[in-house]
Amino acid sequence: MFSNAPRNIKKLLFSSLPDSIFYQYHHIRNHKSLCNFKKPQSFSEKIYHRMRYPSPEFSILADKVLVREYIKEKVGEKYLVPAFFSCKNVTTKTFDNLPNTFVMKANHSAGQVKIVTNKLNENLESLASLANSWLISDFSSVQREKHYQYIKPQIIFEHALLTNGNPPADYKFNVFNSSETTDPYIFIQYMQDRFGAITQNLFLEDWSPAPFTRAGQKQSKMLIQKPKVLEEMIVVAKKLSENYGYLRVDFYLHNDNIYIGELTLTPAAGNYTFTPERYNDILGSKFGWPE
Incomplete structure (x- = not known):
């Protein structure tokens, strides 16, 4: 479908598609299945639902200016860049x-x-x-x-958080809240060289390697040390995400200080794919729903 169309024609065709077709096309293309909008179960289905039917507060959380006040009120101004x-x-x-x-x-x-x-x-x-x-x-x-x-x-x-002209690594905390458990489930994406030969390694809350990877993402083979301020980052991430079934909190570490880059509600536009594939369903089950 549309695969052989010139890029500008393809863009025009996509922009004119009704939502019911647009989202299903992308979900099938990336996840090899239809998206269940009536009863979303998997991680991707719940993110797609957010994209199609967003809550009003999502716009505030995604606004890199307005979210600063939310962060300040929830965890304190010191975490703002x-x-x-x-x-x-x-x-x-x-x-x-x-x-x-x-x-x-x-x-x-x-x-x-x-x-x-x-x-x-x-x-x-x-x-x-x-x-x-x-x-x-x-x-x-x-x-x-x-x-x-x-x-x-x-x-x-x-302010530019640079060391020898280079930006810091990214620590992206994916926090899942569910009414069925008292403590959130967290996996962390550690990303280096995001403007170059990017690598991405996944860890759990205790900094043990996650039992899954992001499909198609290159991993660093170097030993990645557990950050000294990991516990503080976890506390902050949990606090910021406590009212949501899922939220990704993006951190930087610079000169031993923790900074929040942004809050993300629909990472990769719902197109995180995992190896093994079953983790799309497993993570979906940890994503509190309905929100």
């Missing part, structure tokens, strides 16, 4: 108010991030143009993660 300011339009003058090194990102999307290590080496007109192109983009239409649709676009400028 220090920010300079946010704005709804960027000009070359905008950069006059920033240091030479900073991070520029869109608040209403995923992946629209630019690390500026020295603004003196940047073409500021091009940088402003990039930011403004993000502001007019509709990320919610890409995979129909509809909660992004209700976020008012802004550009936020943050």
